[in-house]
C-alpha cells in the first residue's frame with residue numbers, strides 16, 4: 001500500500017471507522033493542498049520528484065523535512081513551524097539536512113560525519129558533498145561519480161582544482177574518483193546479484209535448507225550495510241573489503257544452492 005504512514009497519521013483520527021475504505025485514496029494534507037496550488041516550475045518539479053521517489057512510496061511526509069502539522073487542512077495551522085529552507089532553523093536548510101535525513105538514516109549520517117568532508121560542512125563550505133549533492137532534495141536520485149557528480153567532485157579533486165579547500169587535486173584526485181566509481185559500479189552489480197539469490201532462497205521448499213540460506217542472506221546484508229557505511233564515509237579501502245566479503249558470501253550461497261538445489 002502506498003503512503004501508509006501519511007494516511008495513518010491523519011486519516012485514522014478523522015475518519016475513524018471509514019479509514020480503511022478511505023486509505024486507498026487518502027493522502028496527507030500537505031501533498032493534497034500543494035498539488036491543488038498553481039505551482040511555479042521548481043515547486044512542481046519538487047512535488048513530482050517527491051511523489052516518484054522511494055519517500056513518496058514509503059509514506060514519508062513533507063512535514064518530515066519541513067516541519068508543520070499534518071492533521072489539518074487549514075493552511076495557517078498546517079504551516080505552524082514551517083519556515084522557508086533559507087531560514088537557518090528550517091530542517092530543510094542546507095546545513096541542517098544531514099541531521100534531518102539522519103533522523104531516519106542514522107548509519108549514513110554517522111558515516112558522513114566520519115568522512116574527510118564533514119569538517120568542510122562544519123565550516124560551511126558550500127561545495128562540500130552532503131546528502132543532497134548525491135540524492136537531490138527529496139532523494140529522488142542517487143547520482144554516481146560517473147554522472148553529474150564528477151563535476152562536483154572535480155571542484156576540489158579535479159586536475160584544475162583551485163578551490164581554497166581543495167582536497168586531493170590532480171592525478172591522485174582523479175585516481176581517487178575513478179576508484180570510487182569502480183566501487184559504486186560493483187556495489188550496484190552486487191545489489192542485483194543479491195536480489196537474484198534472494199529470489200532463489202524464497203523458492204526453496206525444504207524448511208531447514210531455507211533456514212540455512214536465510215542465515216547466509218543475513219551475512220550478505222551485513223556486508224551490504226558495511227559497504228554503504230564505508231562509501232558514505234569515503235573510506236575506499238573499507239568499502240572494497242566489504243564488497244569483497246559480499247561477493248564471496250554471494251558466491252558461497254550460490255554454490256550451496258546449486259549443490260543442494262531442491263527447486
Ligand code: HEC
Pocket residue numbers: 029030031033034037062063066067068069070072073074075078079082083084085
Ligand atoms: C490548505 C493548503 C495548504 C496546506 C494544507 C499546506 N500548505 Fe504549504 N503552502 C500552501 C501555499 C498556498 C503556499 C504558498 C503560499 C505562501 O507562500 O504562503 C505554501 C507554501 C509552503 C512552503 C514554502 C514556505 C516558504 O516560506 O517559502 C512550504 C515549505 C510548505 N508550504 C510546506 C507545507 C507542509 C510541510 C505542509 C503540511 C504540514 C503544508 N505545506 C500544508 C498551501 C498549503
Ligand code: HEC
Pocket residue numbers: 030031034043046047050055060061062063064065066083084085086092093097132137138139
Ligand atoms: C526529504 C526531504 C524533503 C521532503 C520529503 C520534501 N521536501 Fe520540500 N524541500 C526540501 C529541501 C532540501 C528544499 C530546499 C530547496 C531544494 O533543495 O529544492 C525544499 C524546498 C521546498 C519548497 C520551496 C520553499 C523552500 O522552503 O525552499 C517547497 C514549497 C517545498 N519544499 C514543499 C514540499 C512539499 C509540499 C513536500 C511534500 C510533497 C516536500 N516539500 C517534501 C526537502 C524535502
Ligand code: HEC
Pocket residue numbers: 054055058060061064065097100101102103104105131132135136137138139142
Ligand atoms: C521520516 C523518515 C525519513 C526522512 C526524514 C528521510 N528519509 Fe530517506 N527514506 C525513508 C524511508 C522510509 C525510505 C524507503 C524505505 C527504505 O528504503 O528504507 C527512504 C529511502 C531513502 C533512500 C533510498 C532510495 C531508493 O531509491 O531506494 C535514500 C537514498 C534516502 N532515503 C535518502 C534520504 C535523504 C538524502 C534524506 C534527507 C534529504 C532523507 N532520506 C530523509 C525515510 C526517511
Ligand code: HEC
Pocket residue numbers: 098101102105108109112129130131132133134135142143144184188228232
Ligand atoms: C557522494 C555521494 C553521496 C552522499 C554525499 C550521500 N550519499 Fe547516500 N548513497 C550514495 C550512493 C552512491 C548510494 C548507493 C546506492 C546506489 O546509488 O546504487 C547511496 C545509498 C544511500 C541509501 C540507501 C542505502 C541502502 O541500504 O540501500 C540511503 C538511505 C542514503 N544513501 C542516505 C544518505 C544520507 C542520509 C546522506 C547524508 C547524511 C547521504 N546518503 C549522502 C551516495 C551518496
Ligand code: HEC
Pocket residue numbers: 115116117120125127128129145149152153154155156157163165166167168176177180234235236
Ligand atoms: C569542497 C571541496 C571538496 C569536494 C567538492 C569534494 N571533496 Fe573529497 N576531499 C576534500 C578534502 C579537503 C579532503 C581531505 C584531503 C586530505 O586531507 O587528505 C577530501 C578527501 C577525499 C577522499 C579521501 C578520504 C580519506 O579518508 O582518505 C576521497 C575518497 C574523496 N575526497 C572523494 C570525493 C568525492 C567522490 C567527491 C564528490 C562526491 C568529493 N570528494 C568532493 C575536499 C572535497
